[in-house]
Amino acid sequence: MKKKFFFIIILSFFFVQNIDAQSFNGGVLAGAVTSQVNGDGYAGFHQLGWTAGAYVGLPIGENFTLQTELKYSLFGSHSDVKEEEYGLNYYNLRLHYVEMPIMFRYNLGNFTVSGNNLDFITLEIGPSLDFLMRYRDETAYSPNQNAPWLFFSITGNLGIHFDLSDRLGLGVRSMNSLTPIRLKGEVPLYSWNHYYNIALQAVITYNIKAPNK
Numbered sequence: 418m419k420k421k422f423f424f425i426i427i428l429s430f431f432f433v434q435n436i437d438a439q440s441f442n443g444g445v446l447a448g449a450v451t452s453q454v455n456g457d458g459y460a461g462f463h464q465l466g467w468t469a470g471a472y473v474g475l476p477i478g479e480n481f482t483l484q485t486e487l488k489y490s491l492f493g494s495h496s497d498v499k500e501e502e503y504g505l506n507y508y509n510l511r512l513h514y515v516e517m518p519i520m521f522r523y524n525l526g527n528f529t530v531s532g533n534n535l536d537f538i539t540l541e542i543g544p545s546l547d548f549l550m551r552y553r554d555e556t557a558y559s560p561n562q563n564a565p566w567l568f569f570s571i572t573g574n575l576g577i578h579f580d581l582s583d584r585l586g587l588g589v590r591s592m593n594s595l596t597p598i599r600l601k602g603e604v605p606l607y608s609w610n611h612y613y614n615i616a617l618q619a620v621i622t623y624n625i626k627a628p629n630k
Contacts, residue, residue, distance in 0.1 A: 441473045441474065441475055442473070442474045442482075442624060442625075442626060443471065443472060443473040443474070443624070443625050443626075444471065444472055444584075444622055444623050444624040444625050445469075445470070445471050445472075445622070445623050445625075446468075446469065446470055446471070446472060446486075446488070446588070446620045446621065446622045446623070447467070447468065447469040447470075447620060447621060448467070448468055448469075448588075448618060448619050448620030448621055449465070449466070449467055449468075449618070449619055449620075450465070450466040450467060450468050450490060450491060450492060450616050450617070450618045451463075451464065451465055451466070451616065451617050452464050452466060452492040452493055452494070452614060452615060452616035452617070453494050453615050453616075454492075454493065454494040454510060454598070454612055454613065454614060454615070455594075455612065455613040455614075455615055456599075456601060456610065456611055456612040456613060457494050457508070457510070457612060459494055459495070459496050459497075459508055461497060462615075462616075462617060463494070463495040463496065463497050464492065464493040464494050464495040464509075464510065464511070466490065466491030466492055466493065466511075466616075467490070467491055468488050468489070468490035468491070468516075468618060468620060469488065469489055469490075470486055470487050470488030470489060470490075470516070471486070471487055471488075472484055472485065472486040472487075472622070473485055473486075474522070480523055480524040480525075480526055480527060481521070481522070481523055481524075482521075482522040482524070482539075483519070483520075483521060483522075484518075484519075484520040484522055484541070485517070485518070485519055485520075486516070486517065486518040486519075486520065486545075487515070487516070487517055488515070488516045488517075488518070489513070489514070489515055489516075489550075490513075490514050490515075490516050490618075491511060491512070491513055491514075492511075492512045492514060492614050492616055493509075493510040493511040493512045493552075494508065494509075494510040495508065495509050495510070496508040496509070506556050506557040507555075507556070507557055507558060508555065508556050509553070509554075509555045510552070510553070510554050510555070511552060511553040511554075512549060512552050512566065512598070512614070513549070513550045513551045513552065514547045514548060514549055514550065515547070515548045515550055516545045516546070516547050516548075516572070517545055517546040517547075517548075518543060518544070518545035518572075518574055519543050519544060519545070519546075520541045520542065520543035520574065520576075521541065521542055521543050522539050522540065522541040522578070523539065523540045523541075524536060524538070524539045525538045525539070525540070536580075537579060537580040538577065538578070538579060538580075539577070539578040539579075539580075540576075540577055540578075541574070541575075541576045541577070541578060541588075541590075542574065542575050542576075543573075543574055544571055544572065544573055544574070544595065545571070545572045545574055545592075546569070546571060547569070547570045547571065547572055547598075547614075548568060548569060549566055549567065549568050549569070549570075549598075552564070552566050554566070564599070565599055565600065566598060566599050567597065567598055567599055567600070570594055570595075570596045570597065570598045570614070571594070571595045571596045572592050572593065572594050572595060572614060573592070573593050573594075573595045574590050574591070574592050575590065575591050576588055576589055576590030576591065576618075577589055578622070583624070584623055584624045585621065585622070585623060585624075586621070586622040586623075586624070587619070587620075587621060587622070588618075588619070588620045588621075588622055589617075589618070589619050590617070590618045590619075590620075591616075591617060592614065592615070592616040592617070592618060593613065593614070593615050593616075594613035594614040594615070597611035597612055597613060598611075598612050598613060598614055599611060599612035600612075
């Protein structure tokens with residue numbers, strides 16, 4: 418755990434250093450996450466979590482921006498009452514990640530609807546590198562202390578962001594693991610029969626300085 422913590426401190430220092438660059442727009446974000454794990458036998462976005470972090474964006478062309486982020490997020494899975502009534506055990510999985518998304522963003526400033534410019538809307542897509550810091554895995558209220566959740570995984574992100582003002586914004590994302598977060602038995606690594614995060618995220622963003630569109 419100490420090695421993981423030191424690793425995150427180094428990443429944070431590198432990230433903060435980039436925010437000072439003149440050509441970058443940067444800010445902070447915080448919000449809510451609802452998630453489930455594909456492969457655990459439980460269905461539904463029943464695990465509520467949160468996310469918080471910072472971001473920097475670099476314009477790479479007309480209406481295009483490359484945005485990097487550093488976030489701490491809570492994902493996982495949770496049984497619901499109906500599943501327990503049908504005989505499934507109580508289950509609670511909480512996965513704490515440091516995420517490093519790399520998002521390609523396209524602003525809709527070249528489009529209008531009924532005479533209204535859509536420059537307040539930005540579409541975004543990209544992967545994130547996810548590092549598991551700690552977890553809590555319980556079945557029937559008993560901890561699964563040696564559950565083999567993987568330290569590193571990659572997630573695909575697809576989202577939309579709305580500018581509420583020059584500095585405030587609202588972002589919504591769908592997030593799906595591209596690589597397993599836990600392996601299942603002798604199943605080949607390339608198979609989709611392992612465990613994968615699936616999450617929905619909503620955040621409020623605050624730009625340190627007003628972005629140039």
